Amino acid sequence: MIVGKQKPIEETWAMVKDFSRVLVFGCNTCVAVCHEGGNKEAQILASLMRMKATQEGLSLEIRDSGIERQCEHEFFESAEKDIEWADAVLSLACGVGVQFMVKRYPEILVYPGLDTCFLGDVEKNGLFTESCQACGKCVLAETAGICPVSRCAKRVLNGPCGGSNKGACEINKDLPCAWQLIVDRLEALGRLADYERLAPIKDWSTERAGGPRKLIHEEFMK
């Protein structure tokens, strides 16, 4: 899922405080899991902003609302009235959701309430870790299901590098060396021979460096 972190309230407040009608708008899927941008977080942030407005003697009206996903047209119907009411929307979606709203509502100002951080998993309650960089050409079949593109600081494809030290990465002793994890897992699976196969030079054209990407399913297009 996409992991994000709420921007400091001082920053988001500066974006919206000069408007008359502000909608704090939650996105209740990915960023709700990391407790940063869901509909509940939108309620809390709207409430905090009302406290701020009262203390600063401002008369702006702040409402909250939210939908399941801000990156798909079909979810917006229930919130249409709230969005049309607002002068400005503070979206708590990831950057995808914010931009989707900008495309859908060209007349309405939409501001980002989150910093979108990474694609990650819920390692345990309250801990979210990066595990995919959407490079467009998955190498997990060759690396025992552990991604060196996202989990090795150098994105080394034939690792480990010389900076691997007692299972940790040289950039941070608390960061496991992805290649140590790969070798350990191959060994545990009895497939250490796979480690001897050199990975070819990776085709990075499918990654972000090749420009914004698209996936097209013509059969679903109307």
Next chain:
Amino acid sequence: MRIKTLKRLLPRVGVDPARVEMFNLSSAMGPRWAEICNEFTERIRQLGPSPIRAALGRGGKGGTAS
């Protein structure tokens, strides 16, 4: 956990986190409930009026909810 989060957030809008506490009590704990009420009332008295109330007293009308 939610109260912990709230205590982290409230100072960002100028509200002392000591103004919020949560206690878990069973319905059979009347005396303890009364004790907590007294303690908390005393704490709030010591902290004085909240900045929100003070702002409202100054004629602040912002942040309307609907």
